[in-house]
Amino acid sequence: MAPREAPALRVAEAQETVLNAVRPIGTETIDLVSALWRVLAEDVVAIRSIPPADNSAMDGYAVRIADVAAATPERPVILPVSEVVPAGKRARAPLEPGHAVKIMTGAPMPEGADTVVRVEHTDGGTERVTIERAPEPGENVRRAGEDIEAGDVVLAAGTLLRPAELGLLASVNRPRVLVTVRPRVAILATGDEVADLGHPDAALEDRVLDANSYSLAGQVLEAGGVPLLLGVARDDRRVIGERIEAGLRADVLVTSGGVSVGDYDYVREVLDRLGLERLFWKVMIRPGGPLAFGLLGGRPVFCLPGNPVASMVTAELFLRPALRKMLGHPNVARETVVATLTEPISARKGYRTFVRAVLRRERGERIVSSTGPQGSGILRSMSRANALIVVPEDVERYEAGARVEVMRLE
């Protein structure tokens, strides 16, 4: 058995250790549609105002308010139409007093005009127009710079790009933007008892299929990373060494299984040989099991438990925040809320326990229930869960009705 120098950390300390050890890995320029859900890596400055000039917010007639202020359905105002301006064009001449210019939504206001009468409040005429309703002064005019002033920082570095931000970037003529690079995350499953999907060994009764590589790949994608599946390495010093070295081409390495106290676990040995700077090797977490983190050539290395649920829970708590920080993401942590527990739950003192749970709303109140058996091999409970109940280290039992902290998984 390998020596065990490092003390076990509490979850919060271990999370802090991970976040302190990782940093953004770089930036790249990509096209705007591909930038959805990416994190902006530059301050985007507007090179001109939006709108660039006062323009019409409606299809209608540009007028001077003084000429139409008295219009009513009973006593409409009739004005000669001096010009009809199509969309994308501008009036050739300034608006003379006592005249109207027919314009389209978005057209620049003719010089001298201050207000737009909506076409619905007129007869729509092109030679002369009958105006049946007086607008407010300045009504239906969008002012130059109303949305964005030239020189404004439209979006700052660190902004998450959602659909509205893509539109905003388009509106300042940015077909490509600088964003942070998505970390590539190599995922290695280990263990002679684990078989890869579709492998002939998968049919053997004493093998379990490699669920972890796939749930971890999903978690990596969800966090914004790019998963690279290295497959399953059997418990063999040479095979594990080769796979881990292959994994070091990525930005992050994640292993699952193979760091227990078992005699046949070579992951730790290989990582030590390669020069892993160990930052922790054990965390007081349930479900957990062996859980290690360190740096290898500056690259974060996570050794997660082989148990499928423990692998997912520890990836949520340690891998996801790390990837978010590497992305410069504004939200590193999952949202937590307070909810009322429907049943008692027990936990082991000294450990922070995460109970798979269903969070729902009943008559405006948040209610949370465990998904049932928490035997840590039961992946189905993770599938039913939309949240994790967080039981702090000093709590051994919550009664039904307790107000508890819940981490949302969606």
Next chain:
Amino acid sequence: MAPREAPALRVAEAQETVLNAVRPIGTETIDLVSALWRVLAEDVVAIRSIPPADNSAMDGYAVRIADVAAATPERPVILPVSEVVPAGKRARAPLEPGHAVKIMTGAPMPEGADTVVRVEHTDGGTERVTIERAPEPGENVRRAGEDIEAGDVVLAAGTLLRPAELGLLASVNRPRVLVTVRPRVAILATGDEVADLGHPDAALEDRVLDANSYSLAGQVLEAGGVPLLLGVARDDRRVIGERIEAGLRADVLVTSGGVSVGDYDYVREVLDRLGLERLFWKVMIRPGGPLAFGLLGGRPVFCLPGNPVASMVTAELFLRPALRKMLGHPNVARETVVATLTEPISARKGYRTFVRAVLRRERGERIVSSTGPQGSGILRSMSRANALIVVPEDVERYEAGARVEVMRLE
């Protein structure tokens, strides 16, 4: 001006009309990692139980409970180790009474053994083992079928595939799965006043840049569809006709701009000529403007307003639920919650109004504020927003402190 036969629908009626008109478009088989966030289109049945046989949940010693029940640190029980079973192997012989078999996590239980003593509660011996703590009967044993029984439907058609579901599908040896097809959504911007990003016209002062194609592309991706950008068509019967016909190669067509009462709008004319079955042409919504929906050869066609914010809001309310239904997604609608309003807001009676807003939490309570000026061209307010306040048709004003319905956008 074109005739306007159809009456204006209320938002709820229009949403129902859209949902009744669309249906899932098909299924495809894809690899498991690519299936994240897709919707399963088959019932997945387990062909064998998981675990396939009783096995050890820990590294330790398989024993009969009767032999170790009396073990304490002061009076340990010492048993001969009849076999050491590596991971991925099984014991060669049944466990004789009064003996122990050293096994690894995941190894099948030897015949005759009923309990596992964790290695931490022993001296780890391989010839004989000193056991210092009595386990509970059956402790540390995972039962055959504990997670999944052969023949169980592991996941039903219609399930959204999250990371846990990928793991679950892997655990039943499904490297590929049948999922619903992502609708391809052709997006066309129209209007002589609109210029495409990077186009020489983009520099002209009287042009606005095409923000809508990009915000809509983001919304389509977010809803689960695949955007196809058709670019900007100028207000020309022939050009618009060609682009719309190109767009009909997709599963859904979305236009923005070009269905107002303006004289230069050809979108409606072209769609009518192609045989659009109009289902509605006007909706009582703010921000809105002209908003149409129909079917062309069974294909949903959405004509959204040209105003960038109105385009986003109407896409949220009509396009997104349609795409979700086409995907067979379990959640067609956005989550709505109730929150306390921080300031008065006014709305136009008869219209359902959606106010861009910031939803936040203060001392456990949900608080919502408008993002400020709601001038419908102000895309920046959409970028600041994480929610929309819903003002029903019969409300003209909410006072500060009112409890209001809020649609979350994230």
